[in-house]
Amino acid sequence: MRLTTGEKVFSVLNYLFFIVVMLLMIYPFWYMIMGSFSDSAYVADGGFFLTPAGFSLAAYKAVLQNVSILSGFKVTVISTVGGTVIGTFLTATTAYAISKKRLRGRMIFSFLILFTMLFSGGLIPSYLLVKELNMIDTYWALILPSAIGAWNIFVMQSFFRGIPEELEEAAKIDGANDLTVFFRIVLPLSKAVLATIGLFIAVWYWNDFFSSVLYVTEKDMWQLQMVLKDLISNTSNAIAQAGISISYQGDVNEFTIKMASIIVSSIPILAVYPFLQKHFVKGALIGSVKG
Amino acid sequence: MRKLRKRKAVAALTLAAVMALSACSGNGGNGGSNGDGSGNADNAGNKGASATDAANGNNAGSTKEPLAISMALMAGPKTPDSWAEKTLESELSAKLQREVDVKPVFLPDWSELNTKINLLMSAKDTRPNILWTGDTKEFSKWVDAGIVQDVTPALQQHGQEIINYYTKETLFYHWDSSGKMYRIPGDVPEASYMTTILRKDWLDKLGLQEPKTLDEYVAVLRAFTNEDPDGNGKKDTYGLSGDNYYRSLTPFFYAYGIDVENFIKQEDGTVKFGSVMPEVKTVLELLQTLYKEGVIDPRMSTAANSDDEKVNDVFASGKVGSFYRFVDYFNPGNTAAVSFKKLNPDGEYISIDPVAGPSGFASDQPDPGIGWCYLVITDTTDVNGAVQVLNTMATPETFKLFTFGKEGEHYEMKDGVFTPTITPDEGNKLGLGNFGWYVQRKDAANIKNTEEVTAMFESKIETSKPMRDKIVVFKALNRPEWDKYSADIKKVRDELFWSIITGKKPVSAFDDFVKQYEKLGGKQIDEEAAGLFEKQQQEYVQYEAWYEENIEPFK
Numbered sequence: 153m154r155l156t157t158g159e160k161v162f163s164v165l166n167y168l169f170f171i172v173v174m175l176l177m178i179y180p181f182w183y184m185i186m187g188s189f190s191d192s193a194y195v196a197d198g199g200f201f202l203t204p205a206g207f208s209l210a211a212y213k214a215v216l217q218n219v220s221i222l223s224g225f226k227v228t229v230i231s232t233v234g235g236t237v238i239g240t241f242l243t244a245t246t247a248y249a250i251s252k253k254r255l256r257g258r259m260i261f262s263f264l265i266l267f268t269m270l271f272s273g274g275l276i277p278s279y280l281l282v283k284e285l286n287m288i289d290t291y292w293a294l295i296l297p298s299a300i301g302a303w304n305i306f307v308m309q310s311f312f313r314g315i316p317e318e319l320e321e322a323a324k325i326d327g328a329n330d331l332t333v334f335f336r337i338v339l340p341l342s343k344a345v346l347a348t349i350g351l352f353i354a355v356w357y358w359n360d361f362f363s364s365v366l367y368v369t370e371k372d373m374w375q376l377q378m379v380l381k382d383l384i385s386n387t388s389n390a391i392a393q394a395g396i397s398i399s400y401q402g403d404v405n406e407f408t409i410k411m412a413s414i415i416v417s418s419i420p421i422l423a424v425y426p427f428l429q430k431h432f433v434k435g436a437l438i439g440s441v442k443g
Numbered sequence: 444m445r446k447l448r449k450r451k452a453v454a455a456l457t458l459a460a461v462m463a464l465s466a467c468s469g470n471g472g473n474g475g476s477n478g479d480g481s482g483n484a485d486n487a488g489n490k491g492a493s494a495t496d497a498a499n500g501n502n503a504g505s506t507k508e509p510l511a512i513s514m515a516l517m518a519g520p521k522t523p524d525s526w527a528e529k530t531l532e533s534e535l536s537a538k539l540q541r542e543v544d545v546k547p548v549f550l551p552d553w554s555e556l557n558t559k560i561n562l563l564m565s566a567k568d569t570r571p572n573i574l575w576t577g578d579t580k581e582f583s584k585w586v587d588a589g590i591v592q593d594v595t596p597a598l599q600q601h602g603q604e605i606i607n608y609y610t611k612e613t614l615f616y617h618w619d620s621s622g623k624m625y626r627i628p629g630d631v632p633e634a635s636y637m638t639t640i641l642r643k644d645w646l647d648k649l650g651l652q653e654p655k656t657l658d659e660y661v662a663v664l665r666a667f668t669n670e671d672p673d674g675n676g677k678k679d680t681y682g683l684s685g686d687n688y689y690r691s692l693t694p695f696f697y698a699y700g701i702d703v704e705n706f707i708k709q710e711d712g713t714v715k716f717g718s719v720m721p722e723v724k725t726v727l728e729l730l731q732t733l734y735k736e737g738v739i740d741p742r743m744s745t746a747a748n749s750d751d752e753k754v755n756d757v758f759a760s761g762k763v764g765s766f767y768r769f770v771d772y773f774n775p776g777n778t779a780a781v782s783f784k785k786l787n788p789d790g791e792y793i794s795i796d797p798v799a800g801p802s803g804f805a806s807d808q809p810d811p812g813i814g815w816c817y818l819v820i821t822d823t824t825d826v827n828g829a830v831q832v833l834n835t836m837a838t839p840e841t842f843k844l845f846t847f848g849k850e851g852e853h854y855e856m857k858d859g860v861f862t863p864t865i866t867p868d869e870g871n872k873l874g875l876g877n878f879g880w881y882v883q884r885k886d887a888a889n890i891k892n893t894e895e896v897t898a899m900f901e902s903k904i905e906t907s908k909p910m911r912d913k914i915v916v917f918k919a920l921n922r923p924e925w926d927k928y929s930a931d932i933k934k935v936r937d938e939l940f941w942s943i944i945t946g947k948k949p950v951s952a953f954d955d956f957v958k959q960y961e962k963l964g965g966k967q968i969d970e971e972a973a974g975l976f977e978k979q980q981q982e983y984v985q986y987e988a989w990y991e992e993n994i995e996p997f998k
Contacts, residue, residue, distance in 0.1 A: 214868065220521075279562045283569065365555040366562060369548050369569070371523045382521065382552040 187411035188212065211412035220383070221413065224376035229420075231294040231375065232357040239299040239353040240346060246300065247308035248334055269302040275366065282367050293367035294375065298356070304349050311345040312338065347431030351424065358421045380413050509542035510828050515563065515571040517556070517816075518879030521549040525874020527845045531836070534844065538835045539828075547877065550575070557581075564590065564821070572824035573833070575629055575880060577816045583920060586625050591819040593623040597830035599997040604837040605830075605882060606994050614994070615986050616813040616918050622989055627833065628814035630883040633770070633900045635807045635907035639694055639798065640766040643791040645672035653795050657698040660765075660798040661733070667764030668738045682733070684740035684763040687749040693767045693808050695726050697910060698800030702808075703936070706915040706972050714915050714976045716969065718936050719960050724953045730944045744945050755779040761787035767808075770794070770903070773896050775860055794899060797906055806910035807903055813916060816880050836881050839888035845878050847890060861890045915972070918979050924971040928964025935959065 155163070182202070191206025215221055250258045250265070273281075278297065287293040315338060323333050339346070361377035368374060374382075425432075528545055535543035548571045551559050560576055563569050564585065574591075576582070585591045598606055606614070609628055617626045639660075646653065646663070649670050654660040664682030666672070672680055685691025689703050696703060699722040706714045717723075733739050740763060742748045757763060758772070759782035772780050773794060783790060799805035820829045835841055847854055847861070848870070854863045863870065870876070887897050939956050942948040 217868075219872075275558065276562065276565050280566060283566060288569070362555070365551045365559050369563075371521060371549045374551075378551060381554070384552075 184411045184414055188408060188415050190408055190411075208408070211408035212416070214409060215412045215416055218383075220371065220374070220379045221376065221416070223372050224374055224379035227291075227294070227373055228358060228376040231291055231360075231363075232354055234291060235295040235299060235357040236350055236354040238295060239301075239304075239357075240350045242300050243304045243308055243349060243353075244339065244342070244346065245334070247305045248312050248338060250305070251309045251312040265302045265305055279366055287367065289368055289370050289373050294360070294363045294373075295357075297367075298360070298363065301353075301356075304352065308342075308345055308349060311342060315341055344431050347428050351428050351432065354424065355421060376417055380417055383413060384410050507539075507541040509544060510539065510825075510832075511544040511546060512573065512824060512829060512832055513546040513548055513571045514573045514878075514881070515548045515550055515560070515575045516877060516881075517550045517575055517577075518881075519876025520871035520874065521547075522871060522874035522877055523547070523549070525872075525877055527874035527877050531841070531845045531878060534841050535832055535835055538838075538841075539831055543832065567823060570821045570823045572821060573829055573881075574819045574821055575816060576819065580920065582626070582819070585819065586619065590822045591625045592822060592826045593625060594627060594820060594826060594830055595624050595993055597820075597826045598624070598627075599993065601827060601831045602834050603998065604834045607998055608837060608882065608884065608886075610812065611990055611994075613812050613814060614990070615983060616916070617817060618986055618989070620982050620985065622985075626817040626819045627882070629816040629818050630880040631812060631814035631885070632810040633885050633903065634812070634911075635809050635903035636770050636900070637690060637693065637768055637808050638770050638794040638899065638903070639796075639807075640768055640772065640792050640794055642667070642672070642764045643793040644789060645764055648672055648674070653793075654798055655796075656799045657695065657801070660694060661729070661738075664733065664738050664765060665736065668736065672764065673762070678737075679762060681740040681763045682738035683743075683765045684754070684757050685743055685748075685766050685768060686751070686754050687743060687746045690808060691743060691767050692726075692730065694798050695730060696723075697806050697808065698798055698804065699726055700800070700802075700804045700806075700910070700913060701726070702910065702914055703940075706917075706976070707913050708915060714972055716960070716965065716972070718932075719957045719965070724950060727940060727943045727953060728950045731946055731950060734944050735946055739944070741945070744941050755782070759783040759786055761790050770896060770899050771892075773899065774891065774893055776862075776891070804909060805906075807907040809907035809911035809914065811914075811916040812911075818881065833882060836878065837884065839884060839886075842882075842884050842888050843890060846875060848873060848875055856890070859894045861893075915976055917972075917975055918982070919975050922971060922975070924964065924967040928968055932960060932963045932965060932968070935963065 186201055186204045188211050189204040189207055189209070190201075191204075191208040191210075246265075249255055250261050252258070255261075272278075282288060282293050282297060285292075287296070319337055319341075320333050323337050328336065359377055361375055361381055364373070364375045364378035368378075528547060532543055532545050535545070548563070550556055556577065557579055560574065560579065561581060563571060564574070564581070567590075570590065582591075594602070605627060609631065613628055613631055614624070617628055618624050641653070641663070645667055649666050649672055651663055651666060652659070654663045667680060667682045669678070671678065683691075689696065701707060701717050701720050701722050703718040703723060705717050707717045707720065709715050730739065734741070734744075740757070742753075742757065748754065754766075754768070755778060758766060758768070758779045761783060771777055772792065774780065780792075783792070797805040797807045818833065820826050836845070848863075848865070850856065853865050853870070853873070853875070854861060856862070865873075885900070889897075892900065936956065939948065939952060943950055943952060
């Protein structure tokens with residue numbers, strides 16, 4: 153098949169355009185990586201660079217030796233893993249139940265869940281509730297309040313509705329009860345949506361810092377993002393507030409530290425994507441093809 | 444079947460939407476922690492410190508029951524279980540003759556600070572005994588709710604260090620007109636922390652004297668621009684540089700007795716917003732001329748230059764003859780000073796007294812003296828114990844210990860110059876700075892200042908007085924009209940003033956601004972200011988009587 157000149161020109165322009173778009177997306181990441189490896193003395197005036205300005209691992213050394221970042225990592229990993237497991241499980245069971253027509257009062261349950269999307273109790277009541285449950289400064293405070301999201305439930309619910317009733321009926325005839333049907337028939341068929349929602353929940357937990365603001369007073373229990381936020385915003389604001397400048401500090405500066413912390417904190421969650429990609433793509437296509 | 448297909452389509456769409464959202468939220472989260480700002484990473488490596496020796500020894504003489512005190516903390520590296528904490532505990536135990544257990548509650552970063560404080564204050568069992576807070580509108584609600592305590596009697600008995608350190612004027616802003624005091628200032632900057640800075644080596648080279656008047660100062664700036672002071676044969680120097688704030692233009696505005704950011708007391712006893720005073724026009728005209736001549740660094744005219752790090756770089760580059768900037772630049776350890784010396788080994792900056800205007804008026808920029816953060820003692824503890832703790836923390840010896848560490852072990856004084864023997868990273872691990880802004884001393888106890896710099900700060904009390912007497916500092920926490928209109932007015936003003944300075948608009952445009960000011964809500968602001976000023980003056984009379992009776996005798 154021969155392409156006309158017009159088509160050739162279009163292809164070339166098309167490729168060029170998307171290469172430029174790609175570079176625009178990649179450059180900020182590239183900039184952070186290079187910045188994190190740079191020598192603090194050379195990056196003071198910022199600007200554009202493609203290779204590290206000087207080479208130094210001092211920023212990574214500072215970040216990885218920082219006890220708060222390490223404890224933040226621990227807290228975030230535990231709450232992300234725990235939150236994802238608990239959250240996905242609770243979301244799936246709730247969604248499955250309200251997807252069944254034979255559940256009495258399911259409209260009421262749906263409405264109550266929907267209601268939380270529109271109105272929430274507010275910060276102080278939520279805080280007082282968590283406090284009265286003695287969950288302050290525990291992992292439960294970081295996990296439970298945000299384990300179930302109404303949005304996720306509705307997404308899963310519409311997925312479950314798409315599973316043919318006949319499958320379940322067949323299982324029932326073979327003697328399965330509701331739990332067996334759910335765990336042995338429905339869940340294995342729903343890997344795609346579980347992966348999608350699970351990843352969604354995991355990213356949410358990974359990026360969460362506000363739960364630490366609300367429910368944590370011990371610094372050892374701060375989530376990673378909270379530690380980073382504090383690390384990055386604190387010094388500069390302190391200087392601005394007090395109107396004084398700062399004293400000389402050797403081989404790292406705020407810029408390189410900032411870049412190194414961002415890289416260190418994004419890599420783990422980025423590393424999860426490739427493993428889930430297969431399911432993720434499937435999840436996105438579910439229902440779009442006649443089956 | 445059709446229904447099913449439709450449902451599947453809905454499910455697919457929803458999933459797509461969910462993933463788009465999750466992608467956004469993922470980026471948002473990381474972007475959010477990217478923050479922005481300048482400065483270095485003092486907080487970089489706060490490793491938990493293991494206290495080896497300090498604690499546990501000093502409680503033998505305890506006669507009273509132990510005191511556990513929780514403190515909300517914002518400053519420093521926020522190191523848990525630090526050396527600083529243990530040291531402070533043993534100091535307190537020794538001075539108070541009872542065992543003291545300090546429980547730090549580290550507050551989150553600035554954007555979430557007020558949320559956290561409000562939550563902590565909402566329940567009695569989470570309220571810290573001593574709360575550190577910045578500016579908050581909640582304070583008056585706490586007073587009304589009775590959850591913060593009057594510190595007056597405790598200050599009289601146990602607070603000598605505190606009432607001697609803070610001036611009468613500073614305490615006025617923290618005094619409640621009911622005759623009580625519900626808060627103690629946490630950090631009050633020096634009386635004036637900025638100064639006119641000149642290149643001494645350039646003055647000498649061009650055979651010029653230190654300027655005393657604005658005219659002489661302008662002549663010096665012109666010479667710095669045009670007579671090639673760095674001797675490289677190129678016209679690459681500027682007379683004046685600085686950031687995009689009006690404080691960098693202080694030598695010009697203050698010589699005429701105006702401060703465009705504040706309300707100024709007029710000769711007839713009224714108050715007027717500084718930006719609309721007629722003298723502003725004269726100053727803008729002069730600045731316009733200087734800008735045109737290339738005396739003023741054009742980088743000053745962009746908001747991008749309000750970043751301290753940028754100005755530090757300009758300062759260090761050695762191509763500018765004068766700044767109105769931080770006294771701290773004269774500390775040998777200052778970053779900008781270190782960089783300047785590296786790049787310009789023969790260069791020397793000096794600080795001069797403020798230059799006088801045509802009427803002989805001269806002043807440095809005064810700090811309002813209110814303090815930008817304060818401490819409240821909540822209803823969860825004994826106020827006497829809490830004030831004793833704060834008072835001990837305010838004594839120079841204790842303050843130096845938990846702020847800078849032990850002399851000989853963590854720092855040395857070489858010819859009066861504070862020289863840390865540990866890296867900033869190690870300092871963070873020790874928790875030095877954790878207890879900052881708890882009656883932060885700015886006098887000689889701040890040993891980071893050399894004796895010369897301490898003396899400069901002291902002399903600034905006098906040189907900033909003329910303007911301190913003219914500027915109205917409002918005590919009221921609530922200024923609704925100001926909050927409502929000032930942002931718009933300032934935006935119009937900044938655009939116009941910089942347009943005039945850079946020559947994009949004629950000086951006559953200033954007259955239109957004065958008229959526009961009224962329309963933009965200036966009238967309401969003026970009325971509110973006049974009312975508050977009058978009320979405040981009456982309050983001050985009451986306060987003076989209260990101070991004479993309740994504070995003076997106990998000093």
